[in-house]
Amino acid sequence: MSWIWLRVLLTAALVLLGGVIGHLFGGGERRELQGALAGIAGGLLVFIVRDIWRGHQLLRWLSGGAIGAEPPRMGGFWGEMATRIERALRSRERSAANERDRLAQFLSAIEASPNGVLLLDASEQIEWCNALAADHLGLDRHRDLRQRVTNLVRAPAFVAMLQARAFEQPVQIPQPDGSGLLSVIVRSYGDGQRLVLTQDITERERADAMRRDFVANVSHEIRTPLTVVAGFVETLTNLPLSEVERKRVLALMAQQTQRMQSLVGDLLTLARLEGSPRPSSDAWLPLARLGSAVEMDARGLSAGRHRLSFDWGDEVELAGNEAELLSAVTNLVSNAVRYTPESGQIEVHWRQRPEGAGEITVRDTGPGIAAEHLPRLTERFYRVDGSRSRDTGGTGLGLAIVKHVAQRHGGELLIDSTPGQGSCFTLVLPAMRVRLPAGRVAVSQP
Ligand code: ADP
Numbered sequence: 001m002s003w004i005w006l007r008v009l010l011t012a013a014l015v016l017l018g019g020v021i022g023h024l025f026g027g028g029e030r031r032e033l034q035g036a037l038a039g040i041a042g043g044l045l046v047f048i049v050r051d052i053w054r055g056h057q058l059l060r061w062l063s064g065g066a067i068g069a070e071p072p073r074m075g076g077f078w079g080e081m082a083t084r085i086e087r088a089l090r091s092r093e094r095s096a097a098n099e100r101d102r103l104a105q106f107l108s109a110i111e112a113s114p115n116g117v118l119l120l121d122a123s124e125q126i127e128w129c130n131a132l133a134a135d136h137l138g139l140d141r142h143r144d145l146r147q148r149v150t151n152l153v154r155a156p157a158f159v160a161m162l163q164a165r166a167f168e169q170p171v172q173i174p175q176p177d178g179s180g181l182l183s184v185i186v187r188s189y190g191d192g193q194r195l196v197l198t199q200d201i202t203e204r205e206r207a208d209a210m211r212r213d214f215v216a217n218v219s220h221e222i223r224t225p226l227t228v229v230a231g232f233v234e235t236l237t238n239l240p241l242s243e244v245e246r247k248r249v250l251a252l253m254a255q256q257t258q259r260m261q262s263l264v265g266d267l268l269t270l271a272r273l274e275g276s277p278r279p280s281s282d283a284w285l286p287l288a289r290l291g292s293a294v295e296m297d298a299r300g301l302s303a304g305r306h307r308l309s310f311d312w313g314d315e316v317e318l319a320g321n322e323a324e325l326l327s328a329v330t331n332l333v334s335n336a337v338r339y340t341p342e343s344g345q346i347e348v349h350w351r352q353r354p355e356g357a358g359e360i361t362v363r364d365t366g367p368g369i370a371a372e373h374l375p376r377l378t379e380r381f382y383r384v385d386g387s388r389s390r391d392t393g394g395t396g397l398g399l400a401i402v403k404h405v406a407q408r409h410g411g412e413l414l415i416d417s418t419p420g421q422g423s424c425f426t427l428v429l430p431a432m433r434v435r436l437p438a439g440r441v442a443v444s445q446p
Contacts, residue, residue, distance in 0.1 A: 006076050011047055018043030054078040058085075115197045116182075122192030124149050124162060136198040138176035149196070158184055162194075172201070181205050217381040221263055221395070225256035232256075259393065266397040269327060270380075273404045279321035281410075281432055287316040287350060290326055294348070298333045305342045313350035316358065319433040320409045328405040331398040332362040332425045338392035340366035340422075356431030357411075363424045369417040377415060378403040402427065409433055 022039025023032050057072040071082040110117050116133030125146050134141045137153050144152055150159050155173035170185045180202030187195045232253045291312035298308055336346045344365040351359045369384055376382045381396040383389040406413045410430045417423035
């Protein structure tokens, strides 16, 4: 309140001073009174002019943006007023800056969301969207602001959902560039505004479709031999068969049972491969040991019908899971034996590449495979010739297992084949999984 007293004192002092001066210089009795009144009026005038000038300075400061510039330095009432206005403006500016910071943080949190986020106003015009939503819906974040969303995103399911205001269930729409599938959820908020969330579900849908196909394939593969066995059981139960016929039926039943066993065995192998950690890279096994097990299997399966040759290199050691590697190489060799006609040639050999990686190659002189099948051979249940595969005891899972094992060991499966000229399957293992026993030096082959 100091400015009030100051102001009262100043006014009184000016008026008094004016009065005294007027009285002293007035001369004569009546003139003294007039002089005093004129002095008082003069004092008041000085006070008013000073007031107007200070008010003007304050207004000039306020209309010049106030916040950036220093307030005019004045004492008394106007000074107090300037200080208070400045304080109020600064505090408002601080809270506005805080609000802006919070909004920026909030928007950057939405920006980091794994979902696309789009805000629509009550007339379904785009108010804001994050980069992911723009990417999902093919929008331009800046150019498309204030545009009606249904003019830009024309997927019928999305448009119908907005029109019907049926926001309970998400809808699935294709991405505008046709590259994938989106799930779109819409929620209402505020005063008729809408929040649109988009999620790329292409991979999820693909995985779901694969799982459905896989289950359908497995069911089909198991149902076929099961139907055959059930038919034979019925035959054995209802028909009087001769000993020879009975033996034939039992042999066929055994064959179908074996087929189911192989299938279940391969399915379990795949499940184990998918569910277990990567094979350790410091558990070493001699390739020769793996080779002799493969060789024994191959000779048993071929039963002398093919010319087989094996070359397992020179005391090489491999790092990895022995059962997995054995299963991979056995699958390749057993394919070669099963698909190569009698008296054909099958060669299995080891080679170390100059940079240290190792290759186990299985080459046959079988029928070969047409180029269009090659990229799909490692898909589960993919067969070039279904009946040939099944007749020879194939499950359609062999190469899928080999590819999986190769990848788990950091390697790959290469396939090269020409119809009529045979096939060549190569299991490649990275250099870190190949070594020679201490003291031996690798001799790489071209
Ligand atoms: P399958 O159990 O049917 O042999 P695989 O996954 O091992 O299944 O092989 C997939 C398909 O690749 C086979 O059905 C067959 O048509 C073809 N295939 C695999 N190996 C050979 C080969 N050595 N020669 C010719 N075709 C082959």
